[in-house]
Amino acid sequence: SQTIHQWPATLVQPVGSPLSLECTVEGTSNPNLYWYRQAAGRGLQLLFYSVGIGQISSEVPQNLSASRPQDRQFILSSKKLLLSDSGFYLCAWSVNIGNTQYFGPGTRLTVL
Amino acid sequence: GESVGLHLPTLSVQEGDNSIINCAYSNSASDYFIWYKQESGKGPQFIIDIRSNMDKRQGQRVTVLLNKTVKHLSLQIAATQPGDSAVYFCAENSGVSNAGGTSYGKLTFGQGTILTVHP
Numbered sequence: 001s002q003t004i005h006q007w008p009a010t011l012v013q014p015v016g017s018p019l020s021l022e023c024t025v026e027g028t029s030n031p032n033l034y035w036y037r038q039a040a041g042r043g044l045q046l047l048f049y050s051v052g053i054g055q056i057s058s059e060v061p062q063n064l065s066a067s068r069p070q071d072r073q074f075i076l077s078s079k080k081l082l083l084s085d086s087g088f089y090l091c092a093w094s095v096n097i098g099n100t101q102y103f104g105p106g107t108r109l110t111v112l
Numbered sequence: 113g114e115s116v117g118l119h120l121p122t123l124s125v126q127e128g129d130n131s132i133i134n135c136a137y138s139n140s141a142s143d144y145f146i147w148y149k150q151e152s153g154k155g156p157q158f159i160i161d162i163r164s165n166m167d168k169r170q171g172q173r174v175t176v177l178l179n180k181t182v183k184h185l186s187l188q189i190a191a192t193q194p195g196d197s198a199v200y201f202c203a204e205n206s207g208v209s210n211a212g213g214t215s216y217g218k219l220t221f222g223q224g225t226i227l228t229v230h231p
């Protein structure tokens with residue numbers, strides 16, 4: 001069966017510090033991968049998606065970037081965090097773009 | 113469309129009652145719909161899905177209804193339990209299916225509804 005992992009589970013970072021969140025998927029090959037952000041009490045905002053290694057599509061302009069160095073690894077990064085980057089970051093995978101997405105446990109990021 | 117910046121609507125029910133959570137979608141070309149449940153501090157979990165060639169699908173204690181005429185989707189939860197308390201999201205796929213039945217559009221999530229079940 002397929003599983004998706006995210007780490008760290010929680011993170012507290014000062015403004016201006018770098019960020020690296022990792023997501024890995026097991027039990028499937030060539031998944032489509034997604035990064036979402038969810039502010040408290042809000043819905044899901046799609047940040048990036050990837051259909052293959054090295055292929056990244058950005059949905060919204062922002063202070064963040066994404067990379068996919070391996071087939072089942074998706075990384076969310078920032079060079080300098082802003083207060084507005086605080087939120088709950090969710091990684092998801094799917095077999096195809098548009099099909100059911102399966103979410104990871106999320107990373108709670110607090111920027112102080 | 114995406115719900116960034118919107119506060120979520122809420123639904124409060126008593127334990128044992130039936131719950132109905134509604135979702136309106138905007139794209140008449142959407143052909144696949146999903147309901148997710150998100151508990152506090154966790155990632156969304158798949159509940160049930162439905163394709164546009166159906167108007168009803170049942171799972172364990174849950175039923176999804178699709179009304180394509182008015183572009184409306186609903187999730188019915190029978191005998192709601194305190195463990196059902198969560199945020200519920202609908203999602204639509206507005207992609208185009210090929211002959212093999214594969215859709216290529218992205219999922220668009222609704223704003224979510226907070227369900228609170230009182231014992």
